[in-house]
Amino acid sequence: MVPLMGRPSTGITVRELARLAGVSRQTVSDALRGTGRVAAATQKRIRELAEEFRYAPDPLISAGLAQIRRKSPQRTKAVLGYVETGSTPDLTGIHESYRRLYQGAQERAENLGYLLERFSIADPNIKPKGLQKILFARGIRGLVILYIDDWNKDPAPLPLDLNQFAAATIGARLRTPALHFAMADEFANTQLCIQYLTDLGYQRIGLALPSPLDRLIENRISHAYYGWQQSKSAGVRLPVFDNRVTQFESTANAYRSWIDRWKPDAIMSFPQGRLNRHLGLRFPEQAGFVHLDRNPSNSGIAGIDQKHEATGAAAVDIVARLLALGEIGPPSTAHGTLIEGRWVAGATVEEQGRASK
Template sequence: MTVSRALRGERYVASTLRERILQTASDLGYRPDPDIAKLMTHMRRKRLTQAPRTLAFIWSDKVSPDTELSPWSRQLIAGARERASHLGFHLDDFYLAAKGMSGRRLSEILEARGISGFILSPLISRSRGHVSMQWEKFSSVVVGLGYARPPMHRVHHHHYLGMMTAMRQLKKLGYRRIGYYGGSVVDDRMFGAWSASFLSHHPLPLKQAAELLNLKREPKREDFRRWLELRQPEVVIESGQSLENWLEDIPIPEKLGLVTLGWRPDRSHWAGIDQQVDVLGATAVDLLVAQEQQNERGIPEHPKIVMTEGIWRAGETLRRLRV
């Protein structure tokens, strides 16, 4: 059992003894048998089905209960919970921004409850920051990109591909003066993927395309309407601001087309990119459970970034302009 624990990287073996075992295994040419590993994984899952282990989903910014979370957040946690249940785990919510909470205190709470792994939600309110969890004690996955530290395993939507797909669909419909209005914090958090893809796949020359790009730290109706009147786009791509509420006097899509990069079932009449956020949540669980099964803890030496794709949803906010 001690040898098995050492080979699987468990922390219950003294470091000197673990090094001796690993060195001996290397000298003997030992390699794990994938068939045996598959069988043991199956046996662990069977036991977990009978007595589910708990994993944590930590909301980095939110403090409200599930019923008040945004549609995006509800879809994310629903996909994560469904996948966790399928794999024999239970997922509990924790709020890092709750009053009196800190990364150290939350780490102590998780450890006291025997929770050895967690998923950290995106840093919605900022693109930079440091999360001070006691990372060395846990398996972990971060949702989203941004410049948050430390660098951990991450999952995120393929935003560059999503914008590229939207641009291609618009060009097929004959749109040329394509505008993009959104928040700069969101774009910055994804390393400029949306804005870079917008400029790269725009049908107009770069200088004209840049004039149709407007990112604001705090998007506002007045600024949007001024930009709309000045640049006269044929269609506007938005990243989730519900611009439809700012266009009550403009016929859609007769005078202006609209595309969202955050399509939702409750706005199914919109055309845009369905990020399939439930798949994103499920993928985060897959990556976390893989670490759990290998007893991997702490800050990874080689962090992974796993991307999920969205799909295009046709809608009533677009029409064909040109053949």
């Protein structure tokens, strides 16, 4: 065998790493992949050796193994966890956007040879600290975390030791600890929506947005909106309306006052059909209206399709890559994948007269 010191350009093999560590090749493989079958001290020692001698998996071999997983229906498939952080059980079943995220993640997981199993930290049948035990018992080391809640609430804390998992978030990113993430590019989506509205001739474009949602996604929507306003005269700079519903009647009254005072000729918002119906608003007769998160059920309404399926798939890609590389626990530097949406035309907007802006 070629001495290790003579192989600096190619790194070390699993066989050589096993010889150095005094363990089997299977033990090295388990330690690098973080399967949980190797003692923590042994895993730490093997990983330190791997880093010292610059071990890296052969990407062609990894791709081949992934191909084998996809084409072997008889084998017991590895399982990835899909964890909802909401304080409401079954957010995926309740919200269409979350359902599309899950469907995209599930399809990609199956294509990569994994099963995807869904959990909720709000499940009344799971004790607060019981979720991690369940995940370990089922051999789940890779997690896609839906880090979001109902639009009127903040996410609940995660009762998990993320040092034990390869994990990525969707919906929003987790800052403590920082994890890789996949999410809609809300900033670009808002810019895209504004561009279509201005092309139609709308000038006094208003934004109605729940403040917890904007805060969760790091104010990307409001920042895009305020950035556009900087190019406009003061007379067409409308304040954002916080349509977070704490008490419906008071929110509806505030919404009516905002419309009467600022007279938007188009409103960008997230779903607020109940408020619009309560006030008897007619679109596009009184103003244009667009959903910033338009789903197939919003037939006839113009807006942005956020391509949630693509976001869910991207999160699974991240987790699968982490598992293949044996990267368990929060990364030293978190990376993000942003998915840009697409404009969907609808009957709630129409061409306006081309008055000078």
